[in-house]
Amino acid sequence: MAHKDRLDYIRQLFALETPQLKAIRESTTDKNDQIGINPEEGKLLQLLIRLAKVKTIVEVGTLSGYSTQWMADALPEDGHIYTFEKDKKRAAMAKGNLHSSKITLVTGDALETLSSISAKAPFDMIFIDADKLHYLHYLDWAEKHIRKGGLIVGDNTLLFDAVWREALPDRVRQTALQAMREFNQRLADPAKYASLLLPTAEGMTIAVKNF
Ligand code: DHB
Ligand code: MG
Numbered sequence: 001m002a003h004k005d006r007l008d009y010i011r012q013l014f015a016l017e018t019p020q021l022k023a024i025r026e027s028t029t030d031k032n033d034q035i036g037i038n039p040e041e042g043k044l045l046q047l048l049i050r051l052a053k054v055k056t057i058v059e060v061g062t063l064s065g066y067s068t069q070w071m072a073d074a075l076p077e078d079g080h081i082y083t084f085e086k087d088k089k090r091a092a093m094a095k096g097n098l099h100s101s102k103i104t105l106v107t108g109d110a111l112e113t114l115s116s117i118s119a120k121a122p123f124d125m126i127f128i129d130a131d132k133l134h135y136l137h138y139l140d141w142a143e144k145h146i147r148k149g150g151l152i153v154g155d156n157t158l159l160f161d162a163v164w165r166e167a168l169p170d171r172v173r174q175t176a177l178q179a180m181r182e183f184n185q186r187l188a189d190p191a192k193y194a195s196l197l198l199p200t201a202e203g204m205t206i207a208v209k210n211f
Contacts, residue, residue, distance in 0.1 A: 007040065015039035021069055024097045028064040036063055037129070037155065041200055042070030045127065045153070048206065049074040052151055054124040058117065059083040060110045060138050061130030061155075065094035065103075071127070072102050082117050084110040086130070110134075114141050122147035129155035132176040135183045146209050152193075157184055158203025 003009040017025065017039055028036060037045075048054070049071060055078065057071055062085035072081050082104045085091040091107040098105060106113050110130060118141075126142040128135060135154060142152045157163065159180040162172040187195050187207040195207035 007038075011039050015043040017042075018073065021066065021073075024064055024066045024069055027097065028066065028093070037067045037070070038201060041155075041204065042067060044198075044200075044204070045071050046074035048151055048153070049125065052124065052149070052208070054151065055079040056120070056123045057081040057125045057127065058114070058123050058142075058145070059127045059129065060114070061085065061128070062094045062105060063090050063129075065097040065105075067127070067129065068094065068098060068103060068105075069100075072098075072100050075102055077102075080104065082106060082120075084108070084113055084130070086110065111137055114138075118145060121145035123150060125151040125153065127153045127155070132156060132159060133173070133179055136179050136186075139183055139186060143209075148209055148211055150209050152187065152207045152209065154183060154187070154205040156180075156202045157197055157205040158199070160202075163203070 003012065055076060059068055059081060062068055062083040068081060068083045075081065080102055084106045085094055086109045091105065094105055106116065111134060123145055124147060126146055128138045130138065146152055157180060159177060160169055160172055162169050162177050163180050168174060168177060184197055184205055187193055187205050192210055193207040197203055197205045
């Protein structure tokens with residue numbers, strides 16, 4: 001069968017959404033629809049979860065819960081994902097979409113609310129996909145609360161291609177650029193991590209903690 005393009009081929013074969021995932025994506029409105037992950041990124045997160053035998057996940061930035069559900073679907077029965085959303089409208093949307101006992105949604109600013117689960121550390125995986133200005137703060141928390149061999153994953157780490165360019169695109173702030181460059185630089189340290197910035201549409205940095 002012919003396909004529209006290479007992504008269409010890949011998605012049809014390897015990244016088919018469950019009816020629930022499709023419904024979440026289709027219910028996600030306007031701008032929010034464009035800032036969620038893609039199906040192939042959801043599948044990649046699932047693969048990482050299976051490969052690293054991940055049981056506990058922290059997600060910073062829930063949005064509609066689409067990425068949350070992709071990850072929850074790959075967790076074993078006794079696995080759990082804690083997901084943090086600051087925006088009340090997005091949190092309400094996620095609450096309507098997520099119904100698994102494997103998922104805990106925490107509403108509020110993660111800079112304040114992450115401490116509510118610190119006692120449950122160390123975690124197996126921490127997925128950072130929230131406001132880009134605070135990526136370094138989330139990384140500070142992640143580095144303290146991830147287990148050895150655990151995964152720290154950051155979305156949008158190409159920062160709309162600003163991260164490698166000389167000139168700053170209109171939509172990107174200088175402070176966010178500096179934060180993202182430092183975020184990647186820290187995760188690129190081979191003494192601390194086995195890591196790579198994968199060139200997905202938005203860039204996804206994946207780091208396995210060495211110690
Ligand atoms: C934006 C945020 C995201 O997490 C994303 O994946 C894409 C875009 C944004 O804020 O524009
Ligand atoms: Mg993102």
